[in-house]
Amino acid sequence: MLYNKRMQKLVLSSLLIISSLSLFTSCEPISEFTNSNLIISEIYFENEIYSDAIELSNISEENIDLSEYHLEIYRYNDSNPTYEIYLEGELAIDESYVIASSLASQESKNIAHMVSENYLNNGSYTIGLYKGNDLMDIIGKIGVNYDYAEGHSLVRKVDKLAGKNVFDPYDFIRYNPHNLSLLGNMDNTLSPEELLDGPKKDENYFTLPYSEDGFTGSGGIIKVSLDHNIDGDTTAFNYPYEILEMLDISNGHSMRYINVNTPESTRTVEPWGRQASKFTSQLINAHANELFVQSAAGGALKETYGRLLGFVWAGDTLVNYALVLNGYSTLHPDEFKNVSYKGISYYSFMYNAELKAKKEGLRVQGEVDPYWDYENNSPLPMN
Numbered sequence: 001m002l003y004n005k006r007m008q009k010l011v012l013s014s015l016l017i018i019s020s021l022s023l024f025t026s027c028e029p030i031s032e033f034t035n036s037n038l039i040i041s042e043i044y045f046e047n048e049i050y051s052d053a054i055e056l057s058n059i060s061e062e063n064i065d066l067s068e069y070h071l072e073i074y075r076y077n078d079s080n081p082t083y084e085i086y087l088e089g090e091l092a093i094d095e096s097y098v099i100a101s102s103l104a105s106q107e108s109k110n111i112a113h114m115v116s117e118n119y120l121n122n123g124s125y126t127i128g129l130y131k132g133n134d135l136m137d138i139i140g141k142i143g144v145n146y147d148y149a150e151g152h153s154l155v156r157k158v159d160k161l162a163g164k165n166v167f168d169p170y171d172f173i174r175y176n177p178h179n180l181s182l183l184g185n186m187d188n189t190l191s192p193e194e195l196l197d198g199p200k201k202d203e204n205y206f207t208l209p210y211s212e213d214g215f216t217g218s219g220g221i222i223k224v225s226l227d228h229n230i231d232g233d234t235t236a237f238n239y240p241y242e243i244l245e246m247l248d249i250s251n252g253h254s255m256r257y258i259n260v261n262t263p264e265s266t267r268t269v270e271p272w273g274r275q276a277s278k279f280t281s282q283l284i285n286a287h288a289n290e291l292f293v294q295s296a297a298g299g300a301l302k303e304t305y306g307r308l309l310g311f312v313w314a315g316d317t318l319v320n321y322a323l324v325l326n327g328y329s330t331l332h333p334d335e336f337k338n339v340s341y342k343g344i345s346y347y348s349f350m351y352n353a354e355l356k357a358k359k360e361g362l363r364v365q366g367e368v369d370p371y372w373d374y375e376n377n378s379p380l381p382m383n
């Protein structure tokens with residue numbers, strides 16, 4: 001099921017009342033909204049190297065004369081545009097307009113309304129949408145060389161359909177490349193609530209092996225049982241016999257959660273470390289009969305100290321994701337695009353969660369640990 005603008009309209013109209021009331025207390029600068037009828041709704045990547053197409057959408061209640069608009073593309077840290085694309089024609093209400101690069105694949109061009117030699121973008125070029133001289137929407141930042149896409153299609157969230165003169169990566173979902181079903185419309189594959197709820201265990205991963213060679217992950221999910229929790233990002237599990245044999249480990253071997261790093265709570269203690277450990281321990285224990293580990297497809301199975309590296313599922317919750325969402329950990333590379341849900345890699349879910357936690361200044365993202373003596377840099381007793 002695809003989530004689109006129409007479903008959001010009901011929610012938005014009720015939220016508008018609430019947000020207009022809270023304008024006085026909100027710290028968010030309201031000047032960044034441009035009230036544009038036309039917005040940039042997608043930067044489409046066919047592969048990870050360059051963007052094949054850009055999608056613009058009419059979010060207003062009337063048809064748009066596109067000839068009033070043009071795009072300016074700024075390479076690297078240039079402050080003057082290298083390419084300009086002048087639009088033409090009319091765009092109906094709720095419709096999207098796709099401009100494909102002349103270098104794009106034929107399947108992207110087939111969806112496009114315009115093919116342009118001037119749409120060149122490697123995912124770090126700043127793109128401004130202008131109505132006359134007015135900046136109506138922007139991706140990236142003029143004068144700053146910033147790889148905002150990192151090889152993903154950026155698809156605007158259905159609850160963030162508004163033009164802004166400042167780019168906010170949190171307005172977009174980072175999709176794996178080559179998701180043609182989203183090009184030419186304003187849909188997402190998940191509702192905003194589902195996106196924040198995080199990835200779910202796709203059935204397909206149960207049919208994949210955990211590993212083929214004992215060194216590299218294949219993305220498979222296997223059931224495990226708890227041996228004991230160690231800290232926020234490490235747990236010792238018991239594994240199926242074939243896994244023990246293939247990886248040359250014994251039961252009780254530690255798994256280090258990939259893409260996260262929670263503060264220390266064992267030999268040394270750091271702010272939020274003990275809370276992170278408690279969070280993981282509670283999540284794991286609450287789902288002790290439905291614990292699963294998943295290998296990072298294409299990634300190493302073990303880290304430097306011989307611990308396993310992977311994704312841990314407590315019931316339907318990806319613990320790695322929950323740690324980032326709840327501000328117990330920052331996000332760490334690498335990204336494994338082949339472990340994904342609804343076209344979004346686990347890493348991209350975590351990227352989105354980290355942006356949210358940062359905005360909220362949650363825990364390690366900027367909150368003071370109430371159980372930490374910052375003057376003496378030492379832990380305080382916890383209840």
Ligand SMILES: [Ca+2]
Nearest residue numbers: 042182183185
């Ligand atoms: Ca789209």
Ligand SMILES: [Ca+2]
Nearest residue numbers: 261262263264
């Ligand atoms: Ca750690």
